Amino acid sequence: MAAALALVAGILAGAVLPPWSALPQYKKDLKEICIRNQDCQTGCCRRSPDICESHCAENGSEGSPCQTQAFFSLYRECPCLQNLTCVHWKNEKWSVSAYGRCQKIGRQKLAKKMFF
Numbered sequence: 055m056a057a058a059l060a061l062v063a064g065i066l067a068g069a070v071l072p073p074w075s076a077l078p079q080y081k082k083d084l085k086e087i088c089i090r091n092q093d094c095q096t097g098c099c100r101r102s103p104d105i106c107e108s109h110c111a112e113n114g115s116e117g118s119p120c121q122t123q124a125f126f127s128l129y130r131e132c133p134c135l136q137n138l139t140c141v142h143w144k145n146e147k148w149s150v151s152a153y154g155r156c157q158k159i160g161r162q163k164l165a166k167k168m169f170f
């Protein structure tokens with residue numbers, strides 16, 4: 055009760071409350087409902103195609119489907135883990151939300167693809 059009175063007194067006295075962004079942000083665990091990628095510890099809020107809910111999901115492992123860009127801060131397929139690259143199918147290469155498969159690419163192959 056005393057804390058609530060102190061808060062009200064502070065507001066009435068003109069004290070400024072901290073902005074919402076200054077408050078601690080809680081990152082959600084796997085399979086928890088999310089709204090955007092920033093809500094999740096993994097950075098992937100995946101929208102299920104069959105239901106109208108989005109859940110925090112794991113990033114793609116080798117051979118799993120992947121997506122390189124989010125659409126309205128959501129993924130249909132999560133991006134790859136750090137040591138993997140999302141390799142696009144030829145017909146999806148220039149799409150805004152390109153889909154592919156997570157693959158491990160050696161440094162020489164990656165450099166050759168980037169520069170030649």
